[in-house]
Amino acid sequence: MLFVRWILRHPFTVMCCAIVIVLSIVGFASSTYDWGWQVLATGQEDVFRHHRWWGLITAFLAVDGGGALIFVVPFIVVVVGAAEQLMGSWRTAIAYVGGSAASGLIGFGLSWVESTYLGFLPLNAPSIEALSPATGVICAAMAASSFASALWRRRIRLGASFIAVTLFLYSGGAGDFYSLVAVPVGLVLGFALGGSRSKFRLIRSSHHEIRTLLAAVVALGSIGPVVAALIGSGSGLLSIYGLLAVDVDHPRTALIGLLPVAVGVVAAWGILRGRRAALWLAVCIQVMMSAVMLGVFVVIQPETMTAIAEQANEEVDPYIWQTLTGSALCAILPLASAALLILLRKHVDVRPSRASAKRFLVITLSALAGTALISFVGILSISDQFRPVPTALDILRALPLRLIPHTFVISDGLAFVPTTHWAHKVWSLPAGLFWAAVLTASCLLVLGRTAVIDDDDRVRARAILERGGGHTLSFMSTWPGNSFWFDEVSDAAVAYRVQGFVAVAVGGPFGPAFADPQVVERFVRFCGDHGWTPTFYGVDDATIETFAGLRWQRLKVAEEAVLRPRDWNPTGKKWQDIRTAVNKAGRAGVVAKWTSWRELSLLQRSQIQAISEAWVAEKNLPEMGFTLGGLDELVDSSVRLMLAIDAEGTIVAVTSWLPLYGTDDAGQPRVNGYTLDFMRRRTDAANGTMEFVIAAAVEQAKSDGLEILSLSGAPLANAAPESSTLDVRGSVVAQILDYVGRSLEPAYGFRSLLNFKKKFQPEFVPLWLLYPDTTDLPAVGAAIGRCYLPRLSVVQLSGLLRDLRPKPTQEAHREPAA
Structure with missing residues (x-):
């Protein structure tokens, strides 16, 4: 059904594939059995001298063999299909057919100029026969880029140009030349067909664009020789690589030549992400390649010049000049690339550890x-x-x-x-x-570490935090594992963690200027300078407007339960469970104690440690980190603990509360509330113990005159169904997250935790994940997963995969153990 739907939505793509298949088979059969059909008369002589004008179209609708057909048809399905989805069927047909014909005419004209005035140095193979559907595909892609979003517009144009330039330089066939011409032709057609002419804009530093250029240069220089080797002996200026990379007698050992190519690709990737070490690695590779090709030039130059001298009285074979010029060019271009990298090194500024x-x-x-x-x-x-x-x-x-x-x-x-x-x-x-x-x-x-956390940064961040301003997750920024960015203009900072090439910010900015949108923009620019994809995890509705200028995507990742202590009054039928728990604890002699880790005795600390270790032992997976604290986070003097202690002096339950800093009416810094973090109880504790502990914390906050008490968020759980206003992509992602949440319920009980919090009749506030583009979501999701479980072992991962199987019967409304 899905296949039929795709066909109905992409009629031109289907028709194009069918024509390419039929024409290719007919042309192959005609030449094999000498049927005399001139369907594929596509050369310059055929079109202009013999007036077979259809060659301008059929040249770009057929290939010359079954092997090529296997690769071309999927290429058309993917690229032309995507173009048709972006700009419609009739625009795609014009771009493909009209763009191919225009590219062919321009290509023929330029080929004539080359053969007439540059005959001593052929830039590509003569246009005797050229079958190149890639020309139409590139035309369609470039035209469709004008109808894409700014992010995809740049990606499509860069990708199409990269392919065309690589084929032209390292292969140099007539079809490759037409594909190169198709790049500007397709771009003009996109504008003519009504596409956007706006310049590409991305919320990153301008350094990113320069790094992209440098990475493309390094990647082109690395992958190009592989293309030349696969082709063998091409006609491009750099096709001499194809002659050098082939070892007929020992083909397996020739694969060693792919290792430097792989190093070059790694260097290009590192440059794209701002790694200075990758830049110097690329410089070394380019210099080495220049030296190697210079050696080749020195070796072949005498023999080539001798051949030229022997043909002094007759027309010199132009490909002799091409061999000499190509080898010299292969020695000069890597050196020029190295010089370019050195000159622009300031844009690639992330030092390795x-x-x-x-x-x-x-x-x-x-x-x-x-x-x-x-x-x-x-x-x-x-x-x-x-x-x-x-x-x-x-x-x-x-x-x-x-x-x-x-x-x-x-x-x-x-x-x-x-x-x-x-x-x-x-x-x-x-x-x-x-x-x-x-x-x-x-x-x-x-891929190694680049950032070193400085204790001085942590002290500075703590000082900014305590001056007031932030959100319920802001205190988590002080935890180990976070890096800090400090705004040089205002009194604000951002805590973040880098996983791979994604910078995951803990909520939004904190400090007195936390609500300034320009703080967010400057942090995004900082991430761009370092080659990271920025994302903000756990942004609440109260501060969501701070990020409106980015126009990013957002996804609800948790529900935060918020209480107003001043309005706390547990009366009525809805509060029956809370009153029962408090009364039951009183009859059992259980009392609540508001304290801190430093105020505890050694025995009490050991009891809390035992409770936590028992909880962890019950799990197949380790404790999560990032926004979920453990024992290490209890020792901070600003973190408050609410304990449940039985009649014998044994701690049966413990919760930790993180301070929320704000200001009073006079503008002086103060603690305005707390956020629930650590929550554990003994396995033999009576039911209702945790309700008693939290109720005691709310009573304490009310007596202290605090404004807010957050029961924190429940990841991958929703208090209410998603709004119907979500787009299709958002709905799909939400369904995936819903499935993951249900699957992980036996392991972590997030949904049980959410149902537990509902007993306190809180106000549920969505927490959002903000990210630049939908295409970033897989990398962002993986980075957040590594933030929560940075030390997940293979054995534990296998346990996680087992837990990902749906177990709907295990999702119970039970009291949480954490």
Whole structure:
């Protein structure tokens, strides 16, 4: 049913795929069986001299083989299908067909100029025959980008341009040239068809755009040689990589050449995320590649110049010039890329930790020494299997070449070469070991820690917090594991945790200027400078307007139960359970005590520790962190405890309360309320004990004249159904979260906790997750999961997966154990 619905919504995509399949089969059969049909007469001569004008269209609606058809049809389904969804069927048809024809005409014209005036240096293969549906696909994608959101507009344009430039430089076929022309043609068509002409804007620092450019340059230089190697001998200016990356005699060892490529991709990813270490890694790779290609140029230059001299009295084969120019260009471009990276290094400013940098150096230098030793001993031990037989000095001189994949080393410039199978293994193995070690070290360096928490920052953040201003989660910002950003303009700060490349802020800003929207904007810019995706977790309705200027997506992640102590009056039928619990505790001799950790005796502390450890032992999963405190968070002198102590002096239940700082009528800082955090009871405690403890806390807050008492939020649980005004994406995500909440109920009991809080008749306030774009949600979700469970083991993860199975019968309205 879903497949049929997709077909009905994408008629042009379906028709395009059908035409490509039919024309490709007909064209292949016609050329094979000599039927004389000229359906695929697509070359420049066919179109202009023989007036087969249909070639301008059929050239972009067929491929030249079954293998290509297997890749092209899914490509059309994904890209053209997405374009049709963005701008409709008729616009997509115009963009694909009209854009292909326009690209072909322009491409033919430019090819004529090239062959007439630049014949000595062909930039791409001549347009004898060009079958390239990719041209129409890129046209449709570029046109559709004008109908996409700002975020996807940039992604589509960058992706299409990246593919087109890579194919042109490293392959250089006529179809690749048309695909390159299709980039501006599709862009113009998008504007002409009514697309948006607004400039791309993203709520991040402008540094991000520069990092994206640098990352694209590094990625292009890394992936391009792979494209050239797959093609073999192309006609692009950089296609010489294809000649160097192929080893017909030893194809498996040629895979070693992919390791430096992988290091380059890791470096590009790190640059995109602002990692300075990744930038210097990329610089080293570019310089090394330049040196290698310079060696290739030095080796082939005399032979090439000799061939040119021998053809002095006749027309020189232009591809001889292309070989010479291409090798020189391959040596110059990496050096230029390295210079560009160095000049713009200030935009990539996240330093690695000392531990990460030291680990990288240790691994790299150890691999360097180890592979050099292996190479020297290995070649020396079987030196008779090389020609000429090398001496120990010859081997030492050639050791730097052993770190380079052997396919990039021209044999004409070597002092000795292997002659047997085992000699070739010893010859190529060191490079593989070295680059595997460098790849491992690079991943650890780029993905390693970058922020070091300074105790001075924590003291400064605490001072800002206590000056007043914030929300019910603000005190959690003082917990270990948080980094701090301080606003240089106003008296405010943000606590955040970085997981992967996502910065998860604990609620919103705190401090006297916490409600200033510009504080949020400056923090978002700070995250952009460091290559992080910012997100705010646990924002309440009272401060949601502070974030309105971002125009971000939001998702309800919890319900916060809020009480007003001044209005506390547990009378009436709704309060029956609370009154019963209080009366039962009184008859049993259980009393409440409002205290702090420092005021407790050693025996009382040990009792609380025993209660907590017993609770943890019952769980298949560890205690959550982030916004859920444990024993470590009780020791703060500002955290208050409400204990239930039985007649024998034994603590049977404990709750902790985090202060909410505000100001009084005179503007002086004070504690305006508390937020419930830690909540544990003994396994043998009587039912109703926890209700008694919380009721006692509310009475205490009322007597102290406090304004608010939060029972905190219940993650993945809702007090009421989601509003029907949510869009489709929001509804789907909400359903997923609802499923996860039901599945995790046996493990953590969030919904039971929510039902327990309902007994106190609170005001339920939604807590929101704010994030830039829907596409960021998977990464944001994973980052929040790591914030809550940073040390989740494999065994515990398997337990979590078992708990994710629906168990509807286990969702009971029971008193929570936490």
